[in-house]
Amino acid sequence: MEGRRERPPASRAKKPAAKRTTTEHNGTVAARYHAGSSGPQRGARSRGAEPDGDPTKKPTTRARPGQASMRITDLWSSATGAAGIAKQPAFPELQPPAIQPPASPELQPPAHPEALEVARCPSYRRGARSVGQLRAPRASRKGLEETPEGKLKNVLEKLKLKREKISKAADIVNKIVKRLLSRMKNRESEFKDVQQLNTGSYYERVKISAPNEFDVMFKLEVPRIELQEYHDTGAFYLVKFKRIPRGNPLSHFLEEEILSASKMLSKFREIIKEEVKEIKDSDICVEEEKPGSPAVTLLIRNPEEISVDIILALESKSSWPISTKEGLPIKNWLGTKMRTSLRREPFYLVPKDAKVGNSFQGKTWRLSFSHIEKYILKNHGIEKTCCEVGGAKCCRKDCLKLMKSLLEQLKKEYQELEAFCSYHVKTAILHMWTAHPQDREWDPKHLSRCFDNFLTFFVECLRTEKLMHYFIPKFNLFSQELIDQKSKKFLIEKIEYERNNGFPIFDKF
Missing domain, CATH: 1.10.1410.40 (Poly(a)-polymerase, middle domain)
Structure with a gap:
């Protein structure tokens, strides 16, 4: 047209023809990922840019000298x-696979299996429509899950554990335990000085499947006690008082100066059963006594079935028994200072009968370090x-x-x-x-x-x-x-x- 100057066409440098990148269904995940690792250049609308090197070639690693398998x-x-x-x-350092699914943190909402990052590619610029973002076939993602x-x-x-179920179950259990503890403190009994101590897998954050089992200790401090090891077990003990002050509420549980675990647990169970009967707004009962068990088990049946083990425990702030001297071997792991600090904590005795043949010794108490175990699992x-x-x-x-x-x-x-x-x-x-x-x-x-x-x-x-x-x-x-x-x-x-x-x-x- 008149008055318009025609623009000469720009010269183009000749480039060698690039091979199209193909993704076969039987190719490796690493190859598919590598093939999509470079986005197209501006203006490259009809050709896919080929990455340098062989996309199917896996990197090689050198074995470390002295590397060995773990010997159990x-x-x-x-x-x-x-x-x-x-x-x-x-511990052998194996070469990690090309792509790993992200590890979900504890108590976080689980990621959907389809959301695993199998073949993430960079986003493409607008206009590069002829080269689509590479996606891993569903079969490949499923294959990763089946490894x-x-x-x-x-x-x-x-x-x-589902968060909503955790919250619901914890509210129910806390309400009932708090009520039992309060009523036990307000009545004139041998257990009016008990304190609550939460133990078990739920509080250690290793409970699995459903929050339907809880362990709660009702601890009772007993100063100035003497332990007599039972049959060289190291775990079971007979408990004596060094001096029995007048008015000691536990004195009528004594049998020839030995504090009877079975007698004390029986009275503890009796009081809990009486208090449970007074709870009218919950469907709750006390299960039958299990031979050799140190727990009084509550069964909450509504709205969901939940089992709560209430365990009577004697708390001693004395030095740990001699049988534990070489135990808790965490010096090379959590450190000598930590071990010393943990051994300054109280230890507990639960009314667990030692087994003698096919029967149980009713006077014995067993050492418990569940509070230390809970600390270690958290740290x-x-x-x-x-x-x-x-x-x-x-x-x-x-x-x-x-x-x-x-x-x-x-x-x-x-x-x-x-x-x-x-x-x-x-x-x-x-x-x-x-x-x-x-x-x-x-x-x-x-x-x-x-x-x-x-x-x-x-x-x-x-x-x-x-x-x-x-x-x-x-x-x-x-x-x-x-x-x-x-x-x-x-x-x-x-x-x-x-x-x-x-x-x-x-x-x-």
Whole structure:
């Protein structure tokens, strides 16, 4: 047109033809991720920019000299009762997979399985419409979930307590416990000076599945007592008063100067039953007494069924018994100062009868360190910020929860496993944490490997019939007197079956 100057076409430099990047369904996740790691250049609307190098080539890593697999036998010096701290074997640092699903912090809303970051690519600039953002096929995402690592993470998501259920259950339990405690303090009885102490898996933040079981201690301080060890067990004691002042409310529980655990628990149960009858606005009852149990169990049936174990405990602020001298082996883990500080805390005695043949000794009390266990589980890292907000995470508690769930599910199916309990699992993992104190040894990226190592150790404890109490090294929780060999072999078989077949029992809940 007249008056308009025609603009000459701009010259273009010739470029070699770029090969189109193809993503096959059978390609690796790492390859698909690499293929989409570079966005198109401005104006490149008809061609996809090819990244440098071979996108399917995996990086290689050099093995560290002296790297070795963890030897479970190195843990035995702690778990089987040897004094001192177990030798610290090197924990293998395996090469992490190309992409890992993010580890969800404890008590956070679980992420949807489809939301895992399988193949994240950078956002494309506006106008680059011919090159779409690469997405991993659904089959690939599902494949990640079906790996041992992915399956265990999914199990943990199922085991998480729902916040609304936690709040609802805690409100119900707190209301009833507070009422019982208040009424017990206001009546003239031997237990009017009791104080509340929360213990158990719920307060240790390792409760699984549902907040339907709570443990609460009603502690009663007893000054100036003398302990007489029962049959060299280290765990069970007869309790005497060094001096019985006139008007001691516990004096009528004495049998030849011995404070009878069974008599005192029986009176404690009687008072609780009387107070429960006065609670008219809740559907609650006291369950029948279980032989050898130190607890009075309340069953709340409405709106949901909740079990509350109220445990009478004698509190002593004296030095810990001599049987605990070599226990609590945390010097190389949480430190010597921490161990000294914890041993200055009171210890507790619960009315647990020692088993004598097929009967129970009614006068005995058993040592309890549940308050120390709760502290350790909350402060488990060698680094003070482990699992705190803003700190690095570990999978210590995850391994504990998985093993607790495995044992719980097996016990539901097999009566032969009745003798085993979650305390065996907790004791075993405390020994495991002691032998492997570094936080990096419990990296959540290696959850499957850590859990497998724990299973190996637990099975060896069953085979050797040795699992020593964490605070009382000479007290064997897997002794023949407590659990017969047949039951241990049966549990070994069931654990190995689940382990070798990808834990099918986890698919049943």
